[in-house]
Amino acid sequence: MSNESATRIRTKPALSGVVNEAIDRRYGAGFVTDIETDSLPPGLNEAIIRAISARKQEPEWMTEWRLQAYRHWLKMTMPDWAKLSVAPIDLQSISYYAAPKQQPKSLDEVDPKLLETFDKLGVPLHERARLAGVAVDAVFDSVSVGTTFRKDLAEVGVIFCSMSEAIREHPDLVRKYLGTVVPVGDNYFAALNSAVFSDGSFVFIPKGVRCPMELSTYFRINAGHTGQFERTMIIAEAGAYVSYLEGCTAPMRDENQLHAAVVELVVMERAEIKYSTVQNWYPGDEEGRGGIYNFVTKRGDCRGDDSKLTWTQVETGSAITWKYPSCILRGDRSIGQFYSVALTHHRQQADTGTKMIHLGKHTKSKIVSKGISAGRSSNSYRGLVKVARGAQGARNHTQCDSLLIGKQCGAHTFPYIEVKNPTATIEHEATTSKISDEQMFYCRSRGIGEEDAVSLIVDGFCRQVFRELPMEFAVEAKKLLEVSLEGAVG
Amino acid sequence: MSACVPLLDEVLKQAAVGQPYFDGAESAWLAQLRQGERAVLAREGLPDRHNEAWKYTSLRALAQQRFIIGDSEAGQRPVPETELHLPGVDGPRIVFVHGVFRADLSSLQEMPAGLEVTTLGQVLSTGAASLRSWMERPIADGAAAFERMNLVMATDGVSLRVKAGFHIEAPVHLLYLGIDTDAKLAWHTRAHIELQAGAELSLVEHYAGSSQSEQFATVVSEIRMHEDARLQLTQIQHATEAVTLVRHEHFHLAPRAHVGMHTIELGGALVRHEIETLLEGEGAIFDTCGLFAPQARQHVDIRLDIRHQARDTRSSATWRGIADQRGHGVFHGGIVIERGADGADARLHNKNLLLSDRAEIDTQPVLEIYADEVQAAHGATVGQINEQALFYLRSRGLPLAEARRLLMVAFCREILDGIFPQSLQEYLAERLIKHLPLSMQG
Numbered sequence: 001m002s003n004e005s006a007t008r009i010r011t012k013p014a015l016s017g018v019v020n021e022a023i024d025r026r027y028g029a030g031f032v033t034d035i036e037t038d039s040l041p042p043g044l045n046e047a048i049i050r051a052i053s054a055r056k057q058e059p060e061w062m063t064e065w066r067l068q069a070y071r072h073w074l075k076m077t078m079p080d081w082a083k084l085s086v087a088p089i090d091l092q093s094i095s096y097y098a099a100p101k102q103q104p105k106s107l108d109e110v111d112p113k114l115l116e117t118f119d120k121l122g123v124p125l126h127e128r129a130r131l132a133g134v135a136v137d138a139v140f141d142s143v144s145v146g147t148t149f150r151k152d153l154a155e156v157g158v159i160f161c162s163m164s165e166a167i168r169e170h171p172d173l174v175r176k177y178l179g180t181v182v183p184v185g186d187n188y189f190a191a192l193n194s195a196v197f198s199d200g201s202f203v204f205i206p207k208g209v210r211c212p213m214e215l216s217t218y219f220r221i222n223a224g225h226t227g228q229f230e231r232t233m234i235i236a237e238a239g240a241y242v243s244y245l246e247g248c249t250a251p252m253r254d255e256n257q258l259h260a261a262v263v264e265l266v267v268m269e270r271a272e273i274k275y276s277t278v279q280n281w282y283p284g285d286e287e288g289r290g291g292i293y294n295f296v297t298k299r300g301d302c303r304g305d306d307s308k309l310t311w312t313q314v315e316t317g318s319a320i321t322w323k324y325p326s327c328i329l330r331g332d333r334s335i336g337q338f339y340s341v342a343l344t345h346h347r348q349q350a351d352t353g354t355k356m357i358h359l360g361k362h363t364k365s366k367i368v369s370k371g372i373s374a375g376r377s378s379n380s381y382r383g384l385v386k387v388a389r390g391a392q393g394a395r396n397h398t399q400c401d402s403l404l405i406g407k408q409c410g411a412h413t414f415p416y417i418e419v420k421n422p423t424a425t426i427e428h429e430a431t432t433s434k435i436s437d438e439q440m441f442y443c444r445s446r447g448i449g450e451e452d453a454v455s456l457i458v459d460g461f462c463r464q465v466f467r468e469l470p471m472e473f474a475v476e477a478k479k480l481l482e483v484s485l486e487g488a489v490g
Numbered sequence: 491m492s493a494c495v496p497l498l499d500e501v502l503k504q505a506a507v508g509q510p511y512f513d514g515a516e517s518a519w520l521a522q523l524r525q526g527e528r529a530v531l532a533r534e535g536l537p538d539r540h541n542e543a544w545k546y547t548s549l550r551a552l553a554q555q556r557f558i559i560g561d562s563e564a565g566q567r568p569v570p571e572t573e574l575h576l577p578g579v580d581g582p583r584i585v586f587v588h589g590v591f592r593a594d595l596s597s598l599q600e601m602p603a604g605l606e607v608t609t610l611g612q613v614l615s616t617g618a619a620s621l622r623s624w625m626e627r628p629i630a631d632g633a634a635a636f637e638r639m640n641l642v643m644a645t646d647g648v649s650l651r652v653k654a655g656f657h658i659e660a661p662v663h664l665l666y667l668g669i670d671t672d673a674k675l676a677w678h679t680r681a682h683i684e685l686q687a688g689a690e691l692s693l694v695e696h697y698a699g700s701s702q703s704e705q706f707a708t709v710v711s712e713i714r715m716h717e718d719a720r721l722q723l724t725q726i727q728h729a730t731e732a733v734t735l736v737r738h739e740h741f742h743l744a745p746r747a748h749v750g751m752h753t754i755e756l757g758g759a760l761v762r763h764e765i766e767t768l769l770e771g772e773g774a775i776f777d778t779c780g781l782f783a784p785q786a787r788q789h790v791d792i793r794l795d796i797r798h799q800a801r802d803t804r805s806s807a808t809w810r811g812i813a814d815q816r817g818h819g820v821f822h823g824g825i826v827i828e829r830g831a832d833g834a835d836a837r838l839h840n841k842n843l844l845l846s847d848r849a850e851i852d853t854q855p856v857l858e859i860y861a862d863e864v865q866a867a868h869g870a871t872v873g874q875i876n877e878q879a880l881f882y883l884r885s886r887g888l889p890l891a892e893a894r895r896l897l898m899v900a901f902c903r904e905i906l907d908g909i910f911p912q913s914l915q916e917y918l919a920e921r922l923i924k925h926l927p928l929s930m931q932g
């Protein structure tokens with residue numbers, strides 16, 4: 001029968017060596033670049049929003065849009081339904097705008113220190129970018145500083161620029177789509193983002209164009225006390241295709257930093273968007289001090305018939321993750337997919353999953369979620385599969401597996417299944433991979449050490465998700481997990 | 491609390507006046523407990539759909555209704571003899587009409603050794619301390635408004651105890667009846683069931699009646715299982731479709747205690763059934779199977795909350811739902827494995843058939859795991875009758891309606907098969923077929 005949601009959790013006691021090492025691994029990307037930032041004073045009110053809008057030289061309608069969102073937000077309260085324990089956030093103590101002082105006109109003018117930062121992170125700018133064949137719109141704090149491969153993209157009509165630039169140069173496009181997937185009053189953090197968003201990426205793939213390269217943005221939170229409020233928008237017109245990569249890493253910080261991003265995707269007839277994320281923000285120290293608060297609203301609207309949207313995420317960072325990349329399957333025969341690996345340790349908390357809203361006829365969705373929790377962390381999957389009354393022949397298959405490493409962590413599963421159409425059908429059955437005595441015994445009997453065996457099995461546990469990542473990201477994701485397991489072996 | 495909630499207003503008004511509960515055996519602690527809970531109820535009101543535990547069940551229509559609380563004639567209302575029997579359930583019979591114990595309808599003459607059946611009023615008048623500690627068990631936040639309402643308003647109830655080491659062979663029949671009356675009645679009753687160490691009991695809890703007028707009832711059952719006790723519990727609910735029924739069962743399982751439970755939910759207009767189980771002792775086992783089948787405009791909301799608190803505890807839950815016409819089925823299967831409950835094994839499966847484009851199924855299997863070295867699995871499906879199976883049967887000459895009926899009963903077979911006593915299995919299969927609007931689809 002149909003609409004499958006299955007979860008299996010099974011753990012093994014003999015992992016203590018692995019656990020301790022995994023927990024003790026240091027955060028590799030923790031460093032602060034010393035650049036003067038030109039920030040607005042902390043606080044949030046209409047004047048601040050007008051100031052942000054003015055600095056970004058935005059048109060009047062944009063300012064009004066932000067203010068409308070702000071007034072909405074004032075009436076809202078922070079959601080508390082997630083299985084997270086969130087220390088109170090003082091939104092008045094945050095500075096809502098920070099930009100590097102020197103405004104570069106080309107890559108050559110970019111602050112060398114900044115480039116050094118990207119270098120440490122392995123962002124392929126300059127020649128490396130060309131060699132890697134990746135166009136990078138690197139966002140440093142809140143303003144885009146370098147964009148490559150614009151020309152190559154422009155030739156086929158692809159627009160890939162910062163959100164601020166898009167508002168200035170393609171106002172009609174932005175105005176047409178902004179807030180149509182995630183309305184200003186959608187939720188507390190989305191409303192906040194709409195009011196104060198600083199920058200982000202804007203991608204437009206015209207009709208019938210297959211984007212010639214994978215697009216990538218590296219975000220990096222840098223200045224202390226600045227929330228990062230990214231706004232990303234990707235529009236794939238009829239028959240278009242794009243694969244978008246997003247990677248995140250932030251320097252060490254003692255105070256919690258808020259990140260409330262909004263990502264809106266629009267997929268028209270026969271178009272396809274692949275959105276991949278590797279998230280490795282600072283998770284806080286062993287005691288849970290510091291670390292990023294990651295409250296993200298990501299949603300894609302499969303507006304056209306036969307459209308397809310794939311979310312793939314590897315989440316290893318952040319102190320708190322609150323994130324549910326969703327698909328609205330509006331077009332007939334549209335397809336939504338969600339592949340996720342979420343790893344938590346120390347005192348990290350993650351409440352993440354997806355929403356698949358089946359509205360069109362013969363829509364299909366697939367959810368594969370792998371949770372690994374260690375230390376004293378809490379890792380929850382929360383997913384909604386909704387089949388509307390008119391979604392004739394909808395199909396969904398959900399599989400979420402959890403792996404518990406250690407005695408003090410938690411792994412939770414909260415699926416919501418709401419079905420109003422009696423023709424919803426599915427034939428696929430869930431499969432699980434877990435560290436069982438048999439698996440361990442098999443590896444050991446082949447002469448593989450205990451730690452190596454665990455690393456091998458965990459890799460296998462996540463493979464189904466890694467396979468969905470573009471090659472460059474798959475390498476990084478695998479490495480991220482390896483780093484945590486490497487220590488375990490040695 | 492919102493300004494106008496007639497349902498609650500009536501309760502609060504009556505609770506404030508104070509009336510003789512439990513045969514007038516109201517003691518000071520109970521009066522105090524009730525006043526305290528009344529105040530909480532007045533403050534919190536009824537849960538709305540923003541409350542996660544009530545996300546899929548709206549109380550808005552119910553809250554606007556006005557019921558007469560308690561039936562002064564419940565002690566005399568005639569009940570046809572046929573209402574009192576279930577095939578094969580031939581042990582002692584305990585009958586409540588509108589929440590009031592009816593000695594004349596009950597059959598308690600030939601009590602098996604080791605079994606004690608009394609009303610709560612009688613227990614209270616003897617000042618039993620255990621009852622007090624049970625009733626003073628803290629009630630959760632706003633989601634448990636009906637549990638609280640029951641504590642404040644219950645007028646009677648049964649106390650059922652099996653002494654240590656006794657095995658009660660013949661199944662005990664506990665019958666709750668709602669009879670047709672001119673008035674819209676509300677009634678609230680409780681059951682306190684205790685199986686002492688090594689005791690065994692087979693109990694059939696049965697909701698039935700003929701009420702065509704609207705009724706609102708709450709029943710709260712406290713079940714305490716001591717070491718090595720075994721309870722075989724069969725619940726049959728076929729109240730009329732004029733009845734709103736809210737039930738809450740609270741199980742405590744000591745080491746190696748075992749509860750095997752089968753639940754068939756057929757009747758009721760709005761049904762909410764909460765099963766809360768604490769596996770407190772090492773090696774305790776809780777098995778639950780159930781079937782709910784909302785048709786017409788029925789709304790059935792099943793809520794399991796199973797907490798593994800000790801080592802090597804086991805639980806399994808197998809539930810089936812069939813929603814047809816404008817029926818709305820809600821299933822929440824919550825399993826929590828607490829820290830230290832190593833070696834726990836929990837399984838939960840919920841399969842549903844959605845047969846009409848006006849029907850709805852919402853299912854939510856939840857796992858919360860805080861221990862390692864555990865095994866937990868859950869699964870949920872929503873689908874329809876397998877077209878190929880249907881085709882196969884029709885190709886063998888079966889009419890469509892017959893083929894559907896066969897497949898539907900097969901779908902429920904896993905639940906029906908385990909029911910005790912066996913004589914109930916065929917009886918319930920027939921009732922189920924009658925309940926399902928199969929002919930309309932033939």
